[in-house]
Amino acid sequence: MPKSLISIHDFSKEEILHILDIAADFEKNPNQPILQGKVIATLFFEPSTRTRLSFETASNRLGARIIGFSDAGNTSVSKGESLKDTIKMVSNYVDLIVIRHPLEGSSRYASEVASVPVINAGDGANQHPSQTLLDLYTIRQTQGRLDNINIDMVGDLKYGRTVHSLLQALSLFDAPQFTFTAPEELSMPNEYKEFLKERGIPYHETTELSYGLNQADILYMTRVQQERFSDPMEYEKVKNCYSLTASMLDEAKPNMKILHPLPRITEIAQDVDDTPFAYYFKQAKNGMFVRMAIISYLLGYR
Amino acid sequence: MEQKGKELKVSAIENGTVLDHIPADQLFKVINILDLQHSPHPITFGTNLDSKMLGKKAIIKISGKFFKDEELNRVALVAPSANVNIIRNYEVVEKRKIAIPEIIEGIAKCSNPKCVTNHQKIKTIFTVITHNGATKLHCHYCEKETPIENVEVNSML
Numbered sequence: 001m002p003k004s005l006i007s008i009h010d011f012s013k014e015e016i017l018h019i020l021d022i023a024a025d026f027e028k029n030p031n032q033p034i035l036q037g038k039v040i041a042t043l044f045f046e047p048s049t050r051t052r053l054s055f056e057t058a059s060n061r062l063g064a065r066i067i068g069f070s071d072a073g074n075t076s077v078s079k080g081e082s083l084k085d086t087i088k089m090v091s092n093y094v095d096l097i098v099i100r101h102p103l104e105g106s107s108r109y110a111s112e113v114a115s116v117p118v119i120n121a122g123d124g125a126n127q128h129p130s131q132t133l134l135d136l137y138t139i140r141q142t143q144g145r146l147d148n149i150n151i152d153m154v155g156d157l158k159y160g161r162t163v164h165s166l167l168q169a170l171s172l173f174d175a176p177q178f179t180f181t182a183p184e185e186l187s188m189p190n191e192y193k194e195f196l197k198e199r200g201i202p203y204h205e206t207t208e209l210s211y212g213l214n215q216a217d218i219l220y221m222t223r224v225q226q227e228r229f230s231d232p233m234e235y236e237k238v239k240n241c242y243s244l245t246a247s248m249l250d251e252a253k254p255n256m257k258i259l260h261p262l263p264r265i266t267e268i269a270q271d272v273d274d275t276p277f278a279y280y281f282k283q284a285k286n287g288m289f290v291r292m293a294i295i296s297y298l299l300g301y302r
Numbered sequence: 303m304e305q306k307g308k309e310l311k312v313s314a315i316e317n318g319t320v321l322d323h324i325p326a327d328q329l330f331k332v333i334n335i336l337d338l339q340h341s342p343h344p345i346t347f348g349t350n351l352d353s354k355m356l357g358k359k360a361i362i363k364i365s366g367k368f369f370k371d372e373e374l375n376r377v378a379l380v381a382p383s384a385n386v387n388i389i390r391n392y393e394v395v396e397k398r399k400i401a402i403p404e405i406i407e408g409i410a411k412c413s414n415p416k417c418v419t420n421h422q423k424i425k426t427i428f429t430v431i432t433h434n435g436a437t438k439l440h441c442h443y444c445e446k447e448t449p450i451e452n453v454e455v456n457s458m459l
Contacts, residue, residue: 105443
């Protein structure tokens with residue numbers, strides 16, 4: 001079975017650092033057509049424009065060609081074709097498959113039936129490892145290190161897969177310190193707190209956005225989605241509590257950077273964009289370099 | 303069946319396997335897991351028998367059949383209290399508790415409704431993890447954990 005990237009656990013710490021180093025090289029020279037003559041499939045069984053464009057741009061900058069679909073609606077999936085058959089067929093045609101699917105575990109299964117490497121671009125609420133790698137890349141870029149990072153995670157910590165994977169990835173490095181800022185309904189699940197306890201990694205929980213803000217190296221904001229709340233009044237209350245404005249950042253550490261997997265709605269006010277702390281757009285750009293690195297690594301080119 | 307005093311006993315077998323201390327309400331799941339409905343061997347079942355340990359227990363005797371360890375260990379999923387007795391020439395030659403396997407393939411159902419194994423024809427694979435005395439199954443596909451007591455057994459084997 002060729003090497004795939006399905007879960008952040010599939011890569012060792014050394015491989016993660018290797019990917020980040022390749023990505024840094026692509027950032028210096030973004031156009032390196034080392035994959036000329038290769039074909040990459042982007043199979044998006046649910047729409048995700050941001051992730052798809054990032055993978056497709058990464059492929060284009062490497063000189064590869066792209067086939068695929070952005071929505072399963074007009075494919076043979078709507079005729080009842082099994083995931084196995086779709087993957088078997090596509091892996092006859094291409095050198096690498098990028099898959100996004102609403103069902104959890106679908107990407108792992110795809111990697112087991114495919115004859116080519118598979119990259120998981122999101123399987124339901126489970127994993128989205130290229131997001132985790134681009135988060136790590138951005139943290140290293142802004143702080144110059146991955147050890148000893150103080151990170152304040154804010155928003156939907158219950159369902160947010162990006163914060164869960166990032167928490168696990170940062171625990172591979174020395175002395176991370178976590179603050180979890182969330183409304184009670186969306187607090188960090190016990191299994192992740194147990195995970196940290198077992199490793200002796202400290203964390204604090206709070207419902208106040210101001211708590212932990214001034215100690216943080218990284219403020220990792222996530223979107224609080226209305227559909228997670230049974231009571232619409234509760235949502236309105238929470239939405240306003242977790243809205244970051246520029247005036248709240250007066251006492252922040254000078255090296256502090258704000259990250260967000262995007263799209264943001266109301267959780268970061270527009271006036272934050274002009275502060276030196278805003279880094280989420282650069283973070284999104286980094287995603288392209290990291291995806292170039294993942295693709296060329298899995299195809300054995302770097 | 304023979305009557306001994308007022309107790310109902312299940313008759314002894316010459317050679318084969320006896321599964322004892324099965325919780326009474328799990329009998330049919332055990333039958334399912336061992337695929338006994340398709341077995342050609344003579345089989346005796348008893349259920350709702352009094353048990354000091356379980357309240358009501360069930361017992362299965364299969365004549366002339368010796369299972370592989372991995373077949374029997376799958377029973378642990380629904381009846382972790384069960385005992386295995388190997389009978390040769392009317393003698394119990396081996397008696398042991400069944401052991402929970404490290405990997406469970408194909409018989410347990412993932413409790414996550416959004417797991418791909420509940421939507422496509424895929425054989426489930428779970429890693430058994432024990433943590434603070436609780437046993438959980440970790441799904442190889444969706445990476446979610448299900449406490450062993452909540453595990454449903456797949457009817458289609």
